[in-house]
Amino acid sequence: MPLLGAIADDFTGATDLATMLVSRGFRTAVVIGTAAPAEPLDELDAVVVALKSRTAPVEEAVRDSLAAVRSLRAAGCERIYLKYCSTFDSTPEGNIGPVVDAVLDELDVPGAVVVPSFPATGRTVHRGHLFVGDQPLAESPMRDHPLTPMRDSNLLRLLAPQTRRPVRLVGHDVVRAGAESVRASLAEHGDALVVVDAAADEDLAVIAAATADAPVLTGGAGLALGLTGPHPGRARAGSAGAGPAVVLAGSASAATRSQVTHAKTLLPHRKLDLAALRADFDGAVAELVEFVRARWAADPALPPLLYAVGVGDEVEPARDDDAEPAGALLERALARCAADLVAHGARRLLVAGGETSGAVVLALGATTLHVGAQIAPGVPWCRTESDVDGESRPVDVALKSGNFGGVDIFTTAWDVLS
Numbered sequence: 001m002p003l004l005g006a007i008a009d010d011f012t013g014a015t016d017l018a019t020m021l022v023s024r025g026f027r028t029a030v031v032i033g034t035a036a037p038a039e040p041l042d043e044l045d046a047v048v049v050a051l052k053s054r055t056a057p058v059e060e061a062v063r064d065s066l067a068a069v070r071s072l073r074a075a076g077c078e079r080i081y082l083k084y085c086s087t088f089d090s091t092p093e094g095n096i097g098p099v100v101d102a103v104l105d106e107l108d109v110p111g112a113v114v115v116p117s118f119p120a121t122g123r124t125v126h127r128g129h130l131f132v133g134d135q136p137l138a139e140s141p142m143r144d145h146p147l148t149p150m151r152d153s154n155l156l157r158l159l160a161p162q163t164r165r166p167v168r169l170v171g172h173d174v175v176r177a178g179a180e181s182v183r184a185s186l187a188e189h190g191d192a193l194v195v196v197d198a199a200a201d202e203d204l205a206v207i208a209a210a211t212a213d214a215p216v217l218t219g220g221a222g223l224a225l226g227l228t229g230p231h232p233g234r235a236r237a238g239s240a241g242a243g244p245a246v247v248l249a250g251s252a253s254a255a256t257r258s259q260v261t262h263a264k265t266l267l268p269h270r271k272l273d274l275a276a277l278r279a280d281f282d283g284a285v286a287e288l289v290e291f292v293r294a295r296w297a298a299d300p301a302l303p304p305l306l307y308a309v310g311v312g313d314e315v316e317p318a319r320d321d322d323a324e325p326a327g328a329l330l331e332r333a334l335a336r337c338a339a340d341l342v343a344h345g346a347r348r349l350l351v352a353g354g355e356t357s358g359a360v361v362l363a364l365g366a367t368t369l370h371v372g373a374q375i376a377p378g379v380p381w382c383r384t385e386s387d388v389d390g391e392s393r394p395v396d397v398a399l400k401s402g403n404f405g406g407v408d409i410f411t412t413a414w415d416v417l418s
């Protein structure tokens, strides 16, 4: 079976897709950045390239995505899966449309399906409108996302200004009629980006069957539910082994805030202080690292929590002075904490937030993540080798998308690591 190649626009998205692929029988590695996988490819069935392109300037996102496609093709991947967020995080400029256009052009493919739906995490698409649980996207907490506020729920309207291709809909009626109907309908819209309704896992299986020959798939991780790899039940990687643990929560999403609030009742915790970080970045980070180390010494079984915002806390609005924006500062601080803590013995890191995860994984110098046990839909543990201060150390990292996971995930995630 030829290798499946995927490109994810953020790091939590990459592990989200990867854990779905593992559950479908693909031995999967997540590769950080656009370089070719360092692994012996005969031990893998799928490679997911993790980019940090979701909120990058459009040209940068296109450049990195094309570099990733070329390295995946050179590695022997015949099919390419473009993974974006199940809440379609983007702006009128992109980056979903421009990246899809560029990759289709590069591969000389006329069109592709657009399937963000992921029912296991509450994302469903009805007549082209994206829902998060019971709420239309634009009425969900995504409306106030600090980086990609989603103010429309209609995927066709969201995508049209981002792409040069026509945007079309294949509705539920067609999906419910089965794979042949979907295939016929897609054939009528050959050169378009086609949003396909999906409200349940069975719909995703139908869409996957209808696109079994498509050289390019685009969507959230849900679409991969319909794929079947060669190693059913045997695709999961083992863990790095025991050691001190920490939770780093940079996400400002509603689910993460509730998880922070819950964890604060059980775990030692410290909120990042923007004023202290702006006044003396190194000193503030050193203080956070010392806090965690002291708590490890007091009770090695409890993972301390460092977090950006809890329930009811304000997200700092965009500033009109020269000060570093809060988002970038918090990401930089959590990334430095992660690297310093690994240098001081941390072996298990649970990170919340896509942007935050990207910053942390880069700071750890990790190049390949081997996807292991699943904590919650879309959230696996991954074994990797960190490279901090020139020293290689095995660590387990879990990269949790802001809105994924149950309320107790920061305290229960460790149970599935054997």
Ligand SMILES: Nc1ncnc2c1ncn2[C@@H]1O[C@H](COP(=O)(O)OP(=O)(O)OP(=O)(O)O)[C@@H](O)[C@H]1O
Pocket: 010, 012, 145, 146, 147, 250, 251, 252, 253, 256, 308, 309, 314, 315, 316, 317, 326, 327, 328, 330, 331, 352, 353, 354, 355, 356, 357, 400, 401, 402, 403
């Ligand atoms: N108090 C705050 N003020 C301003 N920005 C903040 C604050 N707290 C967090 N942020 C920033 O908000 C952004 C949240 O993005 P991130 O991708 O990490 O989480 P998310 O969007 O909830 O998760 P995901 O992308 O996985 O859905 C980060 O850049 C983070 O630094």
Ligand SMILES: O=C(O)[C@@H](O)C(=O)CO
Pocket: 010, 012, 013, 014, 016, 017, 084, 085, 086, 087, 220, 221, 354, 378, 401, 402
């Ligand atoms: O699809 C999702 O919702 C997630 O994988 C994600 O992209 C997180 O940023």
